[in-house]
Amino acid sequence: MSALASAGYVTDVAYVPGFYPQLAPVAVRFVATLNRVTPPSVADGFRYLELGCGLGRSLTALAAANPRGEFIGVDINPEHTAAIAHNIEAGGLTNARIITSDFANLPDDIRDLQFIALHGVYSWVAPQVRADILRIASERLAPGGLLLVSYNAMPGWAHLQPIRGILRQYAALRQGDSLQRMRDAVTYLAFIRDQHAKYFDDNPRAAAFVDTIRSQDPRYLAHEYLNEHWTSFYFAEVAEQFGGAGLTFAGSLPVHTNFWDLCVAPGFQELFRTTTNRLVTEAHKDFCANTAFRWDIYAKQPRLMPGTADRLRLADDFWFRTTRPDIHLPYSVNLGVVTSTVQGQPYEMLLEKLSGKGRRLSEIVSDPDFKGFAADDLSRAVDAGVAMRLFDISVEPFVDPLPSLGNAISLPCRFNRAMLATDLFSGRGLALASRVTGTALTIGDLEAAILSEMLTSVDDDLPARVDALMASRDRVLQREGKPVTDPAERRQRITEAYEAFRTTILPQLEQQGVVTRGG
Ligand SMILES: C[S@@+](CC[C@H](N)C(=O)[O-])C[C@H]1O[C@@H](n2cnc3c(N)ncnc32)[C@H](O)[C@@H]1O
Structure with a gap:
């Protein structure tokens, strides 16, 4: 891969897999609806493009959850796209495809899109790559289409920017791949914090943030901090850039950020009551909440739904x-x-x-x-x-909880079965796609192991089987960051986790049509 194509983006280390529900068409459409913007109709099919889809957990789970959509992922890293191609094949997804390309050379036939999503990309790429993204948004989104973009935001990043600076500068002096250089840089960061470098003494929140960094996956850290062009934006800057591409701000995620009375303290509320300019309100909100990360939605040529009657007609x-x-x-x-x-x-x-x-x-x-x-x-x-x-x-009515027809359960969706095999003990959880919710629910590693064993059979020995499964995969149950070595305590903890899974998560999975009863 040429340095020019990646434009300073880390490509020698693969990213971490992760499912992000914010990318789901249902989430993006709902936010548009809240903001009186008509969401694209999805009943007769739609096209969805994810730019920089990483290892594709969002792309593929959303394809499995939305069979009427055509999902296209683009990423420059061939290790990422090979893994996605494998998961598309193993999961039997006929409505997903993956392209290895930079954004500048996207195939011509990818257009008339109802949705474009880019998560973990906009703040981390070179200015010319951001220009490519804006051109794609302007030229390839269909009228009425929606775009979701996430980015590191100001002012929340203000006190943390120097940390990024020192990590990158120190890593550049070290040998090895991005992962090794990142590990060395984190060790150095902790050293200068512990030796009371004045920056950290003067900025206690930055000092505390070093512990967060130490607990994070070095693959994530390499992609977050080592890219040449990392930057953070004020909301108004991003709004201006997408405005230049012909797109209008249509709301943000999480959902509560669209309700100012849910995200600013009472002392500021008068200010919000009297300000009608949404661009100004967003800037105020980011200061009131010290926002460090934003998920924003933009619409191309939005059609407004002024009243509830319009909403009932266009987005019910x-x-x-x-x-x-x-x-x-x-x-x-x-x-x-x-x-x-x-x-x-x-x-x-x-x-x-x-x-x-x-x-x-x-x-x-x-x-x-x-x-x-x-x-x-x-x-x-x-x-x-x-x-x-x-x-x-x-996106569909929830499945009525059925009277239990015995303990046997099954996973009807082939994609979910394939991902249970792939992501069991991934350390990042397992995202289970649901056609009812149009998105996926992520369960933890231990829950995934319990589910895996429940699919075989449910009996009194289940905790022992889960314990044996973990041992066979060299996984160690942890309590407060320490391995649980006593077998009786391990069994007890797995039994409690099984009980919690059976009574809380399993009913949700049934209502979402992910798990069915009766084998
Ligand atoms: C931080 S990762 C985010 C991945 C994914 N969206 C997620 O959240 O899990 C950014 C991704 O963008 C890809 N990328 C960076 N620059 C690119 C470019 N110019 N063209 C295509 N993909 C690019 C990287 O390979 C990487 O997979």
């Missing part, structure tokens, strides 16, 4: 459902900066009505029990409920 294909059966009001949640509480109506009734299979907004607003509430108020309550994690969204 989300099902809303309570996240857990045990939620009681008043319900409080802190999403980072401010604690918000909901109580009373319409939430009491919504919690009751949205249990089970879930409902669409049209069903909620036409329900006679809600007749005292205006459609606008109900839709705002439902949306805020999603933001506050009272409700989940899905």
